[in-house]
Amino acid sequence: MSNNTHNHSVPAVSRRKPGLLKRLLPLWVLLGSIVLLVAFISMRQPPPAEEKPPVAQLVDTVTVSPQSLTYTVISQGTVEPQTETTLVPEVAGKVVKLSPSFVAGGFFAAGDVLLEIDPSDYRAALSSAEANLANAEALLAEEQARADQARKDWQNLNGPIGGSGKQPNQLVLRVPQLAQAEANVKAMRAALQMASRDLQRTRISLPYSGLVKSRAVDLGQYVAPGNTLGVTFAVDIAEVRLPLTENDLDYIRLPDTMHANDSQQYTPVRLIATNQRSQQSWEAQIVRTEGFLDAATRVTYAVAVLRDPYGLLGTERPMPLRMGTFVKAEIEGVRANDVIALPRASLREDGTILVADADDRLDVRTVVIDRATPQQVYISAGLEPGERVITTAIAAPIPGTPIRIFAADESSQSDQPGQLAGQPEPVDEPYIEPAAEAESDFDTSAQAESTRAVQAQAKAEPSISERVN
DSSP states (O other): HHHHHHHHHHHHHHHHHHHHHHHHHHHHHHHHHHHHHHHHHOOOOOOOOOOOOOOOHHHHEOOOOOEEEEEEEEEEEEESOOOOOOOOSSSEEEEEOTTTTTTTTOOTTOOOOOEEEHHHHHHHHHHHHHHHHHHHHHHHHHHHHHHHHHHHHHHHHHHOOOOSSSOTTTTTTEEEEEHHHHHHHHHHHHHHHHHHHHHHHHHEOOOOOOOEEOOOOOOOOEEEOOOOOOOEEESEEEEEEEEEOOHHHOOOOOOGGGGOOOOOOEEEEEEEEOOOEEEEEEEEEEEEEOSSOOTTTOOOEEEEEEEEETTTSOOSSOOOOOOTTTTEEEEEEEEEEEEEEEEEGBOOTTTTEEEEEETTTTEEEEEEEEEEOSSSSEEEEEETTTTTTOOSSSSSTTTBEEEEEGGGGGGHHSSSSTTTTTTOOOOOOOOOHHHHHHHHHHHHHHHHHHHHHHHHHHHHHHOHHHHHH
């Protein structure tokens, strides 16, 4: 019984061995494909990298040459009158007369009566003061006569005054009464002067020729001392306060206000007013400084003076310089010799200048700056005459980089659609074989082969139910 069982088990084993090998065959094929793929990739040489030739950047340049010039310091300010008056009455009363010139913008000459207050009360006061003075003078004359008679009477009774004899006292000679009468006369004279001045003060005028800025009173209005009647200003001199920094003071010569004299030279300045249609200028002079540095703004103020700004006092002016006008001031500065003027944009933040050398290569040059303004920079050393300074901004300049100088014949080529003027022309990129795409195609074919092997294994391998049976 046992032998039969053993004989039947042997053929069963021999039938299972071919099935196991058949199931493992796709796995071996997949492993072999992976090994071949890895070997192929490791042996594949990358394409040689092709070096691109350096592209010369297109730049603008300016050829420099030293020159001698006079610096100009720029400032600004508002035109103001040298003399401005707020009219206030010194006497009270009703306004009975207004001058036709006493209006905003009206011109008046020195001594013109602009306004008159009712003078009737002040004329009466003047008459009363005159009468009081006359009365005081009469009393003084009477007292003087009494004093003279008292002196004669004493001399007749006691002899001459001043000898070795008996001397009269002051009351006998009426000296106090005479002094009192003289004091009353002086008081009445002072009262008369005050009454006369009050009467004069009813007529308001000014000692200069000027313009009316504003008027705050009208005809028939009652005014009292302290009330504002209007504002006027003189037209003989206009002033402009010009703020100057400490750096500006190094490039101009200001007048010495501490030791001023008749032969002192004033600093010329041009005042410029600009509107939408035109630009006007006036020649003025800086005559003084305010003598201190503002602690908040760290500037000092120079005062420019323009005489007869309206042209009303005999000066011929094509355009008057009105008070309140905001002007730009161009102040004549010191003289500079052998300096090179360049646009401020050509100066880099580290104080260097980009230069194109003789071989059209970039060079970074350290220079000595004599003066720098928001628009210009003046170089005193570091550049030679005839050198070409690059004015085009370069973000990261490297010395020795090749450059191309922008010329007029290149302007037409650069002004093409889609290309900005001054930009380098596009360079054709060399063709590189798409090696990555070849590798991708190989990976796709290997993946497909592996998929087919797995599907073949699934078909050859019996199901779980077959193995159990």
